[in-house]
Amino acid sequence: MAEARSLEERLPVHGMGMVGTPWWGMLCLFATEGILFAYLIFSYAYLGSQGYQSWPPTGGPPGLKLALPATILLVGSSFVLEWAKNRARAGRLVIARWALALGILMGIGFVGLSLEEWHDKPFALSTDSYSSIYFVLTGTHLAHVAIGLIALLVLLVWSLTGRVGAGHEQHRTLATLYWHFVDVVWLFVFATIYLSPRLA
């Protein structure tokens, strides 16, 4: 006679990392956001190759004085956040919170340097096609950094209030993973805006 019964075997609930559904959702987000930046870089290349004789049209390749420290801060913050995640997994929640806070500060540093560079530019958004794509490409990336920062801040608050505890590895993993993604995208944006004009 058919009946409902429990087996000895157990299955994980939700599961972590590649086994978890949110991890796959995050990959879909990366796919669609990644291709968005690919189209932005395509537009940069298209405007650069079809319009002016030299690209950028005036002033030569943008300087690295602010962009290089900003890049180092952003890439460094990824390592700090990875460390924070590992500490949390090992149960060292206090160190994890400090590391998370440090990562957030480095991210804020990146935003500050980027805004400073925007401020220093001799052109405005509406000057020409170069200024348009420059501000929209870096601006779209900056918006992603801002969203990542908000996610990390919320994570920090939840960690301090105990909302995110030992069983919420998924939340830490995904927030960190998103930050890594934003970080990798920056390397492409950096190569496009700062390095590619030096090759020509």
Next chain:
Amino acid sequence: MSTSFDEAALASGDGSSRPVDPSPPLSPNPPDIAQRLEVAWGESPGLKGWFGSVDHKVIGIRYLFTAFLFLVVGGCEALVMRIQLARPDATVLTPEQYNQLFSMHGVTMIFLYALPILSGFSNFLWPLMLGSRDMAFPRLNALSYWLFLAAGIFLYLSFPFGAAPDGGWFAYVPNTASEFSPGLNIDVYCLGLIFLGISTTVGSANFVVTLLRMRAPGMSINRLPIIVWGTLTASVANLFAVPAVSLACLFLWFDRNLGTHFFEVSGGGQPLLWQHLFWIFGHPWVYAIVLPAMGMVSDALPVHCRRPLVGYTLVAMATVATMVVGFGVWLHHMFATGVPTLALSFFSAASFVIAIPSAVSVFAWIATIWTGRARITVPFLFFTSVILLFVIGGVSGVMTASLVLDWQLTDTYFIVAHLHYVLIGINLFAVVGAVYHWFPKMSGRMMDERLGRWVFGLMFIGFNLAFLPMHWLGLAGMPRRVWTYGADMGFSTTNMIVTIGAFLFAFGLLLFFINIWRGARAGRVAGPNPWDGPTLEWAIASPPPVYNFAVIPLVASRHPLWEDRLGDTDERSLFAEGFLLDQGKETLAVTPLDGEPDVILKMPGDSWLPFALSISLMPLFVGLLMHSVALAAIGALAALIILILWFAPHPATVQDEAVRVYG
């Protein structure tokens, strides 16, 4: 081959009170377990249950209903245009009104009908066909629907103000630059498409992850129904294609409102960049709105031929191949724009090549009919007409892949004829056939076959009367998107025929909706498997219980319900025993390729969040449109708060759980 199918009773319409398939569902639904699952899965009472439902079946039917509503609206726009064009030098519409009508007709049909209708079917069918209880992200699913509705309303709210988009569905610059198109019309278009793009993207991500995770054990990738292949391919393509048009719209909105120079020539902008970005999106999108429909034909037509689909593997692979090549043909929309010859040659060749994977399904369908024992039902009539219309639309497509012919034909009615043969032929005819086929599963009742034959006849004759002569009009030189023509041009008689055909076609559709309404009210009771279909959705009651499967089936072949009669494998799918998962609202996740049981997923219940998030985006987009920073900021802040609530961690975490089985 034995069958429980009651052919005579089916033909007699809705006279009998006996179910077409009187047997109980193959998948057991024991009362005590059903009661427990009903508590866990049932909708909340009151408004929360209505606005907060995350049931994929409810969302699917909402998608279908709303998309059909937009079909009616877009169809009425077309009829008004056909009245204007029925006679030469008519003045029913002003040129500006005509511009808004043909633009909104295109935007409505392509964005608000063609994909959402397929999302509706896929939403309803996927978990049933895959043997699961829900989609991977139920709340995201609800969000996708509410955003679609909100974006549709956003686009249409502009109509009463005379500010509807008026630059064609592709909105070419510089015509749509602020210099030539002042007013809000094009801003509505740009923001509306970005708005809708969010809906498409989250919906697509949900399908992709659902395929990877949410299947019955044993549902390996070589056993997936073809509609799953079609929707999966379309969804992956959407993830990669939609950002192109969203970005193009963002650029255009910036050009128009912030004085940037993306397309604006004076500051080094490139008008052709718009066309590149638009068609990098646009062409894959064309396949996204036909591949799932072709999948429905591939799954449902064989049922009416009483044999499996011929060439399953080829059809599945061709579906994916069509899309891969589909990303490399966008330039054929730009043959007349002065692109270098080398690029033209490459894209012309790719456009010829794509005919090969596209045609695989056609031959598979013909072979299925030829070698099967066809039942001449209404779905069968619609599905076979898809073959004919697809061949006509496909041949005119191959013709325009040729550069020299395209230069002659582009921007004439020949192209209008071609795209309507493809889109109505493969999308709408497949969709109407699929409604007849799956309506019994959705409602538990049959649609009347006799009325259905009238629907088919009117739609088929009306369609061909309306669109076949357009080929001639195009060859004779009648241009697209022009509000009228002179009496001396020789277009008058043909245009009158086209208009008569369009009204016949519309009358057929009206009868179709009456057919649905009558079927839902008083159609004959269907029973679990009225068409004698082979796939999992027919193993449960019609309409399905809210949790779909009380006992998760164990799948052993591509046709779980036909294994005995096909006899091509010794293994048998198991329905009477399997995973039970009755400790709350939960379902099973499997490994992506092989479909091995992997983890137990606790599913979210009804939630206000998806509806609230869609509502909060309304002030954001209206604020951007009206240049009201305050309104936009309120919307953005509300969206942010809702998103934080969305991701808030569940306080209690469970690491693992004992496996509950039945049998």
